[in-house]
Every structure is written in C-alpha cells, then in structure tokens.
Amino acid sequence: MRIVVGVKWVPNTQAVRIDPETGTLIRKGVPSIVNPHDLPAVEAALRLRERVGGEVIVVSMAPPPAVKGLELVLGMGADRAVLVTDRVFAGADTWATSYVLSRAIQKISAEIGRVDLVLFGHETIDSSTSHVQAQVASWLDWPYVYYVSSIEPLGDNAVRVERELEEYEEEYVVELPAVVSIAIKAMKPRPVSLQSKLRAKLERRIITWTNADLKLDPRCVGLKGSPTVVAKTVDMPEVPRKKEVYRPRDPKDAARWIIRKMVEDEKLREVMKGIVGDEL
C-alpha cells in the first residue's frame, strides 16, 4: 500500500505572544513546527505499512526551511518526503493549496507508483479550517471521510474506518484510493529516531519539486490562484466587561465576595435564584 501523508509546516502558535503596548502579534522569531495534529496521521500511515507493507511518503507544500520538519517525520519512519516549494505557491488559500497538493499526489502516482491512500491530520493549529482534505478528494475524485479514530486494512483495496460525529459513532468500508482525515489525538505518534533521521538525510530521501516540475498555471497557484482574498484585518472588538479584581484576605473571604456578586449582579442573580429559589 502506498500511502501519502500531507503535513503542514506551521508557526508554533503557542509561541506567538501579544505585544502588551500595541496589542499586536509578535511574529518575529516565532519558530515553525510540523503541525502537531498531522502526527497522528503519520502514525496511522506507519501502522498500516507495518500491517500490509508498502511505502509512506510525506508531502508538504512549504518554503525550504520545512525540510527540517520533513526530516523529523522521516525520523519517525516515513520512507520518503516530497517538499513542494516555489515562490509562486506563496500566499495560497485552501483552494490553491489543495490544487498544488493534488497535482503533486498525481505526480507521485505517475512517477513513483500508484498512490492508494492519502491521509491528513484533522486541522492545522494556524488556521484550523479542515478544508484541504475534502478539496483534495474533490480534485482526485476519490471517496473521503473525516474524524477517523481508527483505520484497518481490508486486503489491498479497502480500509475499514471508525469515526465520530456529534452524536454518532460510525463505521465505514472505504474503497481505495481514498482520502482519510485522522481525528485529533486518534493515535499517539511514535518518537523520532535520531538514527532514522540521520539515515534519511544521508540517503537524501527528501525530493524537492518546484513549479518547474509541476508545471501549473501560475494564475492557479499561490495568492493569484486563491479565490478568497483578505480584504482587511481589524482589531477584534473588545467585549465590555466589569474588570473588578479582588485580593481576598483568605479563601472564605474570596468565596463570600463571589457569592455577594452573585446576588448584587442582576445577571448572576439568575444563577443564585436557581439555587435558593425565586424568593431571592
């Protein structure tokens, strides 16, 4: 089974701080990482390969520093990685991203071998849209399914998946080729082996494709190929709050201050009425 896993190189949003003076984002010096929600998808691919054999290929559309992230994923045990990188791909929305990724997957099928399964993580920490999975499935005209918590091979031509909706647990059989989106924390990703990481580096198992290789119309990629445009950004309007801060003498004092607010504040009074009744 040849499995492609899409991963994204994202700014570590946990490291983004807000400038207390201006209230704006401090982006400078924010390190990028492999999107953590993609790692369960890598893990799922490696487990499938262990069961049925085959190959795991990681694909990322990203600027060249993403090589570092791809090395980590190779260190987890992926067989090779494809970095799709070109200045013309910059500024892509999810539509333009899915276009490039799906063309890269088709090129893998044509040049490396038929791709049976494409796995993605549930969402990225920097935009959390969950769009690209369905968009890629649409380009490839393959069946697809989201929120998958477990995936089992059924011979060479199908997988059995379990997934969760708000109120349902469902089980599907999906014929290959297909796109499957793995739920957050569905599987614990294995650690990176430094040895595999080094070996992958020595064996040059990262392939780089630019648009000279993909030959896509520059009007369909990057910012130009994005149907959505950011017209403007504004500060998030502040919600008016009372902002009363109390430094209590002791815990009992703290508790009684909160209870007092629950009587004095007419909104919170509703909650207190729920406890003592309407006679309040």
Add this chain to the structure above:
Amino acid sequence: MMKMDCEKLCPEWPCEPPEEYKDVWVVVEAEEGKLSEASLQMLTPGRAIADKLKENLVGVLLGYGVSQLAEEVIKYGADRVIVVDDERLSTYYPRVYGSAVVELAKKYKPSVILVAGTRRGREFAPYVANSLKAGITADCTDFDVDETTRDVLLIRPPFAAILLAYIKTPFRRPQIGTARPNVFPVPKRDEGRRGEVVLERVEIGQESRMKLISRRKVEKARAGVEKASVIVSGGRGIGGPEGMEMLRRLAELLGGTVGASRKAVDAGWADHEMQVGQTGKSVKPILYLAVGISGSAQHMLGVREAQRIVAINIDPEASIFSQADYSVVGDYREVVPALIEELEKIRKGGVKALREILES
C-alpha cells in the same frame, strides 16, 4: 461592478460575472425527522445578508422523508425552500450530499451558500466549494456586505484571535462560508410566515466506493457545554485531573457543567468535547467561571457571548483579569473548596443561609 478580465484569472475557474448569481442559500441539515439547530442558526446571518443584498433567503433541504420540514424552514425566516427528498440521500455520504448541493447550485446560481459548521457540514462544505471551483471561509463569526461591489465579507478571526480578517471572493461565486454552532442565535419562529417550497430532483449517483457499515447513537453522559447556563472551566493552572473533579463538584452546586481550556485538554485532564475556545466550542452561559485559565485570545474567543465571566487565578498578572467581570486573585485549591462549602450551606439553608453569609 468590477469588470471581469478573464485572461488574468485561473482558467480552472469558470469566468462568469458575479451579478449572474443571486440569493443567499443556507443548507439545512435534518436528522431523525428534525431540523438541526445549528443549521437553523445559520438562517440568522443568512437573513441579514439577504436583506442587505435585497435578495431572497433560500433554505436547501436534502434528505429522505424531509419534505414536511420545509414549512418549518420558512417559519424561521426563509423566503423559499428547495427540497430534494430522495431515497438516495437517506444515508449521508459527503460526496453524495455535496454533489447534490453542487448540482442545485449550478442550476440556480446562488451568490452565497452558508453551511452550519457541524461535523458533517465541515466535511461536505469544502467539497462543494471545490467542485464549484469557488472559495470557502471556515468558522465565520460575522458577515457583512461591501455595498459598492456587493461582495459578501466573511469575517473570521485568524489563529491568534485578536484580529478579525474580512475575507471576500471578488471573482468567484458562490461565496461559501461556515460558522461553528452557537455563534449565531436561532431566529425567532414566525408561525404566520409564508414562503415558497420548490421540490427538486437531482441526478446524483450513489456512493459506490464507500459504505456505511454501522451507526450507533452515543448518549453523551454529561450535558454539553454548548447548552449550559453555568460553566466551570479549568485551565493549565488546575495542575491535574483531580482538580477537574473539584470543579465538577462546584459546577453541580451551581447547576452547571464543566468545561476546559485547550491546555487542560492537551494535558489529558479533560475530554476534547469539553474544550471551550477557538478550536473547541463557542459557549454562551450566564456564568462562565474560569479557574486557572490564563485568558489567551483563542480561549476568550469561545466565551465572548458569556453574560458574565468570573475568574479565579493565582497569578496577579494573568491576562484574564482584564477580560473578566469579577476576578479573585488566589489559589483555586483554597478558593474553590471555600466556595463549595458556602454554596453547600446555601443549598441546604436557602435564602436564610445566604443572608447570613452576606451579613457576616
């Protein structure tokens, strides 16, 4: 209206003038003979956009045995409902459901399609957008209309959640957006409202390459945070799962439920279902009691609609203090047990016990 220069645009996009597209669609999901509340909520921004554009609000209702629900959609504000009542839609598959929407959209050319950001909605909406070679914006928190170009502005907070991005798709129609459940209220039901119901057929094929094997309804043991009027939420400052148990007791006494920040969920102390914030749930309780939560922009985005926020935090510099109504600087390990003790007295002794506490 902007002049279209098709030479400049991606040849994958159909080059059509935006003004050929009219009406605001809301795809309405139905399950077990009932309209989904999250879909009804989308009729609220749908109505507002339609009024600004002076176009119709159209509900699109897909499923099997759903025709009798069409009038309901009108009572919640639609001018027209397009119904596809088809046995092939009795089992939801994202490609089948999505293709049905695509087929209708190609026929009717709506200028806007809104989809509730339920799990299914988030699954099929990007398929619809891609098949129509149109743009899509996820998790909108508001919408507006650019009066000169008539572009819809799809407003969403990017990851840091202190900014709002206004997104438009000037060259492509329809303009497609999703919003998470509970970001918008369900519109007021108007029993007397009349509208048009259009029965449609679609050519959609079956999903031959994917099959539903089993389906089981899971009863969620806890009341969800989405509906709770009181939420006691724990963050990283809780320090461990036993802290969440303490919060559960407090929530019970207050008649509410327990929530958590992403950090508490990532640490494994709380279930993802309980997560409040940009990547979790949007909530609108009367009282949101944030315990050991620092107050990141991403978290606070999920509690914007809370009527009152009360915070307990040991760090006097915590940013939640400038975003809450009432804050106590203190160690929750002491403050919460004290609060539990007082509330237990009040539960037992009623108004009299409460008066005693207030007067002491």
